Amino acid sequence: METKNDLLLEVKDVCVDYQAASGAVHAVDHVSFTLRRGEIMGLAGESGSGKSTVAYAIARLTRPPAVVTDGEIFYYPHARDHRSRGFLSRKQRAEEAAGAALDAVDILDLTNEQLRAFRWNELAIVFQSAMNALNPVMKVGDQILDVLKTHRPDLTKHARKEHAAELLKLVGIAPDRLNSYPHELSGGMRQRAVIAIALALNPELIIMDEPTTALDVVVQREILDLVKSLCRELGMAMIFITHDLSLLLELTDNIAIMYAGRLVETAAALDIYHHPRHPYSHGLLNSFPTLRGPRRKMVGIPGSPPDLRQVPPGCPFQQRCPMAFSACKTIRPTLRPASASAPGQLAACHLYDPHYRAEPPTAQDLTASYETLAERR
Numbered sequence: 001m002e003t004k005n006d007l008l009l010e011v012k013d014v015c016v017d018y019q020a021a022s023g024a025v026h027a028v029d030h031v032s033f034t035l036r037r038g039e040i041m042g043l044a045g046e047s048g049s050g051k052s053t054v055a056y057a058i059a060r061l062t063r064p065p066a067v068v069t070d071g072e073i074f075y076y077p078h079a080r081d082h083r084s085r086g087f088l089s090r091k092q093r094a095e096e097a098a099g100a101a102l103d104a105v106d107i108l109d110l111t112n113e114q115l116r117a118f119r120w121n122e123l124a125i126v127f128q129s130a131m132n133a134l135n136p137v138m139k140v141g142d143q144i145l146d147v148l149k150t151h152r153p154d155l156t157k158h159a160r161k162e163h164a165a166e167l168l169k170l171v172g173i174a175p176d177r178l179n180s181y182p183h184e185l186s187g188g189m190r191q192r193a194v195i196a197i198a199l200a201l202n203p204e205l206i207i208m209d210e211p212t213t214a215l216d217v218v219v220q221r222e223i224l225d226l227v228k229s230l231c232r233e234l235g236m237a238m239i240f241i242t243h244d245l246s247l248l249l250e251l252t253d254n255i256a257i258m259y260a261g262r263l264v265e266t267a268a269a270l271d272i273y274h275h276p277r278h279p280y281s282h283g284l285l286n287s288f289p290t291l292r293g294p295r296r297k298m299v300g301i302p303g304s305p306p307d308l309r310q311v312p313p314g315c316p317f318q319q320r321c322p323m324a325f326s327a328c329k330t331i332r333p334t335l336r337p338a339s340a341s342a343p344g345q346l347a348a349c350h351l352y353d354p355h356y357r358a359e360p361p362t363a364q365d366l367t368a369s370y371e372t373l374a375e376r377r
């Protein structure tokens with residue numbers, strides 16, 4: 001059973017705007033979710049839906065013109081060796097030393113010094129096209145050693161070298177590659193090296209933002225298998241961000257789907273796979289071919305997302321939704337249970353509100369509505 005002790009991260013009502021001359025872009029609009037220790041969560045949605053901005057907010061990497069305008073991001077520290085405790089305040093460290101249980105810390109309130117200790121030690125992030133993030137004029141080994149030198153001054157030079165070799169081995173690269181320059185490695189190997197650097201301090205949470213988009217499908221699969229097994233082996237939680245929902249079905253425990261800066265559905269990966277409830281999730285799943293499972297007719301979602309400076313009232317998906325009705329145009333739906341058989345599956349959609357509709361739509365209803373829409377085009 002899930003307990004409060006399992007909680008690692010609690011994102012609560014977070015809003016992020018990009019302050020543009022033409023008006024504020026509401027990139028993240030009251031997003032809330034939780035992550036348990038060791039959980040692999042997927043964050044999916046079309047390009048521009050706000051996925052990366054959520055990641056930036058969690059890592060406190062938002063820079064002007066981005067501003068976190070509301071919300072809290074609680075991190076639940078876990079009792080570990082004290083070298084990783086620099087992100088706690090002096091008062092919290094004294095409390096911990098006195099044997100008190102640690103309270104959650106709001107990442108948005110950390111000082112710059114606390115943040116430095118928090119990143120790498122607790123949270124590592126691998127960005128889009130990360131394989132180009134390596135310094136081209138520095139040997140791979142030296143890049144790993146640099147991180148260890150800065151954050152593990154307690155280790156001897158020899159111990160750091162040994163640890164760097166172990167990290168490379170962990171991601172499936174022969175340790176003699178420590179002496180290679182990035183251009184001497186294949187794209188997949190560079191990506192693995194970046195992951196090794198992210199793992200250098202054994203973080204509790206790793207965020208991967210589209211880490212495999214630049215790789216071919218076979219290498220992509222190898223990297224996905226690798227990160228999944230590393231999470232399981234090291235007990236590390238992960239938020240994996242991609243626009244390709246089908247990638248997440250096999251990789252993750254739970255999936256959150258974003259549309260126009262909002263979460264529209266959250267559920268166990270299996271529940272999304274068998275029966276996505278939100279019409280957007282249904283459309284998104286049917287926009288990608290799957291490698292396994294039954295063949296599906298691909299229909300796609302007509303139209304494009306709204307301008308995030310002026311999202312229409314009601315549901316942000318209403319203009320593209322094949323099942324929208326009058327309430328969708330005026331009343332903003334919030335996440336609510338969408339299925340009695342899968343109580344953890346939540347959808348922000350009036351179709352699942354008994355106040356508007358006695359029987360929720362079936363998967364066939366959703367498919368048929370998209371097909372009708374496609375025929376009308």
Ligand SMILES: Nc1ncnc2c1ncn2[C@@H]1O[C@H](COP(=O)(O)OP(=O)(O)OP(=O)(O)O)[C@@H](O)[C@H]1O
Nearest residue numbers: 018020025027046047048049050051052053243308
């Ligand atoms: N510097 C900026 N100024 C103004 N708007 C921005 C800026 N950066 C991002 N945005 C807008 O914020 C929204 C969310 O962007 P974000 O990159 O978080 O989406 P995403 O889902 O991660 O997309 P992608 O998969 O393409 O990275 C988009 O509409 C984008 O145009």
